[in-house]
Amino acid sequence: MPGNSILLGPRSQLPAAASKQDFRRRKRGLQSLLGQPDLLGFTWPPLAVIQVHLLPSFSSSPGLCLSVTMLLLAPRLLPLLPLLLVIGTGGSVPSPQTLPQGCYRAEEAGEQTFRCSRAGLSAVPNGIPNDTRKLYLDANQLASVPDGAFQHLPALEELDLSHNALVHLSGAAFQGLEATLRHLDLSANQLASVPVAAFVGLQIQVNLSANPWRCDCALQEVLRHVRLAPGSGTGIVCGPEARPDLVGHEFLLLIREEELCGTGRGGTRRSTDVALFVTMGGWLTLVVAYLIRYVWQNRDETRRVVKRAPPVRPVRSEDSSTLSTML
Structure with missing residues (x-):
């Protein structure tokens, strides 16, 4: 100027x-x-x-x-310095939150969805939006889920962890999702056992198929806290870490015949059978004892009756001759 x-x-x-x-x-x-x-x-x-x-x-x-x-x-x-720097370098204003590589946001059926399928992930990624309702982490290389991995997602309703390499699941893996999580997919992993604490408080429908399950009491307790996804029950099969006589069998069929949360190899059912046999043996012993006592009492009574009866007089020969003559 x-x-x-x-x-x-x-x-x-x-x-x-x-x-x-x-x-x-x-x-x-x-x-x-x-x-x-x-x-x-x-x-x-x-x-x-x-x-x-x-x-x-x-x-x-x-x-x-x-x-x-x-x-x-x-x-x-x-105040104009940031804008001047962007214009001078020919760049653009960076996004406030960078998405993990191979992941993207979408809106499916009106719900915020975050997909990281086949993204080569070896750990649960950071940067998942807080308003995510459906999270897909399937087909990666996840080996474990640490404590509170999803507690920053207060709206999460569906979580897909299928087709990974999960061998360990923390007892607090789903902490903070008790009020929202409804569907969980853990199929096609390497889980032999899962802690019951991971599912306590959750009202979920879960898919546990295609895992090498140990078929132990922990798995039976898990099934008492969750609902299985429709059609997934037949895929819960005992793996190589299970008892030799259980390997290859469907878990749901086994627990209909045998309780696995008891003591000993056969569990509670075998203990129940033993108790039943002991009870039956006790009743049989009482019956036999009663019969023996009854027999001895009758024997003693018979002896007493015999002793009280009058003696029989012998018939003399003279009486016999008189009788024969009269006839």
Whole structure:
């Protein structure tokens, strides 16, 4: 602006026609310019305007005058510095949250979905949006799920961890999802056993098929806390870590015949059978004892009756002859 250059330059550069009144008028114009809001709506304090009154004292030093001018204008340029840097580098404003590689957001059936299928993940990724309702981490290389891995997802309803390499599941893996999680897919992993604590408090439908299950009491307890996904029960088969006589058998068929949460190899059912046999043996013993006592009592009674009977007199030969003659 011509007015600014004349005012900020050395006093010796002023035209001869410039009077003191003209100098004051140009100074007031600069003051009104510095007092206006900038592009972002900021109005800078009047300190920058007050400094204008000091400019005439630097009329003998043009370099010093230029430095003061830059100091006066610098506060007005600071809010625009990020935009200037972006324009200068030819880039774009970075996203506030970078998505993991191979993952993307989508809206499926009106619900926020986050898919990381076949993304080569070896751990649960960071940067999952908090409003995610459906999370797909299937077909990766996840080997474990640590404590509270999904507790920052308060709206999560469906979680797919199928076709991974899960061998361990923490007891607090699904902590924080008790009120929202409804569907969980753990199929086609390497799970031999899972802690019951991981499912306590959850009201979920779970798919546990295609895992090498140990078929132990822990798995039986898990099934008491969850509902199996339709058609997935036949896929819960005992793996190589199970008892030799259970390997290859369907778990649901086994627990219909045998209770696995008892003591000993056969579990509670075998203990129940033993108790039944003992009870039956006790009753049989009582019956036999009663019969023996009954027999002995009858024997003693028979002896007493025999003793009380009158003796039989022998028939004499004379009586016999008299009787025969009379006949």
